[in-house]
Amino acid sequence: VQLQASGGGLVQAGDSLRLxxxxxxxxxxxxxxxxFRQAPGKEREFVAxxxxxxxxxxxxxxxxxxxxxxRDNAKNTGYLQMNSLDPEDTAVYYCAASNxxxxxxxxxxxxxxxxxxxxxxxxxxx
Numbered sequence: 001v002q003l004q005a006s007g008g009g010l011v012q013a014g015d016s017l018r019l020x021x022x023x024x025x026x027x028x029x030x031x032x033x034x035x036f037r038q039a040p041g042k043e044r045e046f047v048a049x050x051x052x053x054x055x056x057x058x059x060x061x062x063x064x065x066x067x068x069x070x071r072d073n074a075k076n077t078g079y080l081q082m083n084s085l086d087p088e089d090t091a092v093y094y095c096a097a098s099n100x101x102x103x104x105x106x107x108x109x110x111x112x113x114x115x116x117x118x119x120x121x122x123x124x125x126x
Contacts, residue, residue: 001025003117005095010123011085019080021095021117029099032107033071033078037091038119044094048080049107052097058107063089085124092119 007019021033034049048059048069057069068081078095096113103112 001027001030001097001099001115003095003097003115005093005117005120008093008120008122010125013086013124013126015085015124016081016083017085017122019082019093019095019120019122021078021080023076023078023097026099027076030097031100032098032103032113033069034096034098034107034113035069035078035080035093036096036110037089037093037122039091042091044110046108046110047093050078060108082122085122087124087126090122090124092121094119 002024004022011017030052032049032051035047036044037047038044046060047063048067050057050069050071066084071078095117097115098113100114106112
C-alpha cells in the first residue's frame with residue numbers, strides 16, 4: 001500500500017484546510033487510516049483515524065470539534081478537514097494505514113500502522 005498526502009499550506013489563524021491521503025496498491029487490505037502530526041521539536045502525535053470499512057471515526061480531544069476525518073472508498077482517499085486552525089496546529093501532517101490486526105483497539109498507537117505517507121506541511125500564522 002502506498003500513501004500520498006497533500007493539501008497542506010500556509011494559512012492564517014481561523015482558516016480551514018482539507019488534507020487528502022490518496023492510497024494505491026492493495027487498498028482493499030486497509031483496516032484503518034490515521035492522521036498524525038509532528039510539530040518542530042515534538043513527538044509525532046495522533047490526530048484522528050477512520051475505519052476503512054465502516055467509516056467509524058476517532059478524533060483526538062485537542063482537535064475535536066474542529067477537525068473531521070472521513071474516507072471515500074470509491075476514490076481510495078482519506079480526508080482530514082481542519083477548521084478554525086490555530087498556530088498550535090502548525091506541524092507536518094502524516095497519513096498512515098494499517099492492515100494489521102494489532103490496530104484493533106489501538107488506533108492512537110503509531111506502531112500499529114504499517115504504511116506511512118510522506119507528510120504535508122501545515123503552517124498557521126497568527
